[in-house]
Amino acid sequence: MNIVIIGAGIVGSIYGWALAEAGHQVQHLVRAGRAAPLAEGMLMDILDKRKGKPSRFRGLYRISAVEMIEDPDAVELLVFPGHHYTMDEVLGDIVPRFATANLLFLTQNWEGSAAIDEVLPCSRYVLGDAKAGGSWRGRELVGAIHSVDLGPASPEGEPLARQISALFQAAGLEAPYHEKMLEYLWVQFALTAGLWPSLVQAGSFEALLKDRKAGYGALAAVRECFGLLERRGIDLDDYPELAMYRSTSRLRAFMALGVIRWMFTFSEWAKRTSSHALSDPREVRTFYFDVLRTAESIGHPMPVFSSYRPVIEAFTGSGLHS
Numbered sequence: 040m041n042i043v044i045i046g047a048g049i050v051g052s053i054y055g056w057a058l059a060e061a062g063h064q065v066q067h068l069v070r071a072g073r074a075a076p077l078a079e080g081m082l083m084d085i086l087d088k089r090k091g092k093p094s095r096f097r098g099l100y101r102i103s104a105v106e107m108i109e110d111p112d113a114v115e116l117l118v119f120p121g122h123h124y125t126m127d128e129v130l131g132d133i134v135p136r137f138a139t140a141n142l143l144f145l146t147q148n149w150e151g152s153a154a155i156d157e158v159l160p161c162s163r164y165v166l167g168d169a170k171a172g173g174s175w176r177g178r179e180l181v182g183a184i185h186s187v188d189l190g191p192a193s194p195e196g197e198p199l200a201r202q203i204s205a206l207f208q209a210a211g212l213e214a215p216y217h218e219k220m221l222e223y224l225w226v227q228f229a230l231t232a233g234l235w236p237s238l239v240q241a242g243s244f245e246a247l248l249k250d251r252k253a254g255y256g257a258l259a260a261v262r263e264c265f266g267l268l269e270r271r272g273i274d275l276d277d278y279p280e281l282a283m284y285r286s287t288s289r290l291r292a293f294m295a296l297g298v299i300r301w302m303f304t305f306s307e308w309a310k311r312t313s314s315h316a317l318s319d320p321r322e323v324r325t326f327y328f329d330v331l332r333t334a335e336s337i338g339h340p341m342p343v344f345s346s347y348r349p350v351i352e353a354f355t356g357s358g359l360h361s
Contacts, residue, residue, distance in 0.1 A: 040206065043068050043140070044118045045133060047104050049315065050145060051120035052081060053171040053184050056100040057089075061210035067104045068133070077104040084176075086183040086311055089211035100180075111137045116203070120145040120169060124325050130158045141199055145169045145187070147231070148224045149329045152192040161195035165203050166220045168227055172312035183311040186213035190220025222273050229268050230284070232326040233261030236347030238316065239323060239354050248300040251293075256343060258284060258292050263341040267334050320354050327351045 040063045044051040047067040059065040069077070080099040087096055108114060117140040119129050126146060134142065135158070142164040144155070155164060167189045173182020187207050191200040197218075204214040217223045237257035241247035248254060261284045265275055275281055283295035317323065331348070334341045 040064070040115050041113050042066070042116045042118065043108060043114045043137070044120065045129060046121060047073070047077060047081070047102060048120065049173050049175070049180060049182060050169045050171055051118065052083075052100065052102065052180055053085065053173065053182050054118070054120065054145075054169070054187070055102065056083065056085070056096075057184060057210050057212065058206075059100075059103075063206075063210075065103065066108065067102055068108060069104050069106060071106050074104040074106050077102050082179040084179055084181045085173075086307055088183065088185040088308065089213075092211050108136070112139055114140040116141050116143060116206075118143045118145065122322060122325070123147055123149065124321070126154065130154060134158055141165070141203075143167055143189075143203055147228050147326075148221065149228045149326075149333070151221060155192070161191065161193040162199060163196075164192070165189055165196055165200045166192055166224060167203075168224060170312075172315060174311075174314040174318070181311060181314075183308050184212070185308070186215065188215050188217060188220075188223065190217035190223065192221055219277075222277075225268060225271065225273065226275075226278055226281070228326065229264035229330065230261060230281070232330040233257070233264035233344065235316070235323050236260060236327060236344065236351055240347065240350045242317075244313070248296065248304075251296070254296040254299075255289075255292055258295060259343040260341075260347065262287070263334075263344045264330060267330065267339050267341065270337060270339050317354075323354055324351055 042058055042063050042065045044055045044065065044067050047069050051067065055065045055067055080101045083096060083098065083100050085096045087094060114137050117137050121129065123146050142159060144164060145167045148166060167187055170186040170188065171182060171184040173180055189200055189204050191197045200216065204216050207214040234257055237253050237260060238247055241250065241253055247257065265285060269275060275285065283291065283298060286292065331345065
C-alpha cells in the first residue's frame with residue numbers, strides 16, 4: 040500500500056518503520072528544511088512486543104522523508120499521528136491535497152468528529168489510539184511498539200476500519216477494534232488528563248509513587264474525570280480495565296498505586312512509552328483545560344482536579360526524570 044505519514048515524530052516514525060518493514064511504500068511528509076537531516080536515515084532503539092518479531096530492534100530506519108508528495112492521487116492511506124490541537128491545520132491545508140486517500144487519525148480526541156466530518160465523509164476516515172511511544176536520546180529514537188487501537192467514528196466507517204486493522208495486523212501488530220471509538224478515545228483522554236496534574240506537581244513518577252498522599256490525589260482526580268465521562272453518557276462498566284482507578288476504597292487505591300509503581304519500576308515498556316510525558320507543556324495544559332472547560336460548561340464539580348490549576352498554569356515543561 041502507498042502510505043504517507045504526516046511528520047517524522049516519535050509515534051509516526053515507529054509505525055512508519057513497522058509498516059515499511061512489512062513491505063508497504065511509506066513516505067513521511069515533513070516541513071520545509073526537515074527532510075535533509077533524515078536523508079541518511081533515522082537511528083532507532085525499539086522494544087518490539089509484536090508476536091513473531093525480535094524483541095528489540097536497534098539500527099537504522101531508512102526513512103523516506105519528503106517535503107512534497109509528487110503524486111497525491113496515488114496515496115492510498117494518509118496517517119496523522121499528531122496532537123488534536125493541530126488538527127485544524129491538517130484538515131485545512133494537508134488533507135485537501137489528497138483527494139482520494141483514506142485517513143487514519145492517531146489522535147487523542149476530546150472534541151468529537153464534527154471538524155473532520157466537515158472535510159471528509161465518514162466512510163473515508165478511521166480513528167486510532169497509538170500504543171507506541173518513546174523519546175529522543177540525542178538523534179536516536181528510543182521507543183517501544185505493541186499495538187494500535189482502531190475504530191470508526193460512525194457505522195459508515197466500519198469497512199475502512201476493518202481494512203486498516205487488517206493492514207496493521209499483517210505488520211505484526213495487535214489491532215483491537217472498537218465500535219464506539221470516540222468513547223474509547225474520551226476514556227483514554229480523561230485518564231491521561233486526570234493523572235498528569237499530580238505528575239506535574241511531583242516532577243517524576245518516582246516522586247509521585249513514593250508520596251502516598253500525592254498518589255491518592257491523582258486517583259481522586261481521575262475519578263472526577265471519569266464522573267465527567269458518565270455525564271457524557273459513557274457506561275464505565277464497559278471498560279473493566281478502569282476498575283482499579285474507579286474504586287473509592289483505600290485498600291483498592293493502595294493496590295492500584297502498587298500496580299502502577301511496579302509498572303514504572305520494572306516495565307521497560309511503560310518507562311519507554313511514558314518517557315515523553317512532561318516534555319511538552321502545551322500538550323499537558325491543553326489536556327487539562329479541555330477537560331476543565333467541559334466540566335465547567337455543564338456544571339460538573341471537580342474540586343480535586345480543579346485544585347491543580349495553578350500547577351498546570353505554571354508548568355513550563357521538563358520531561359520525566361527518575
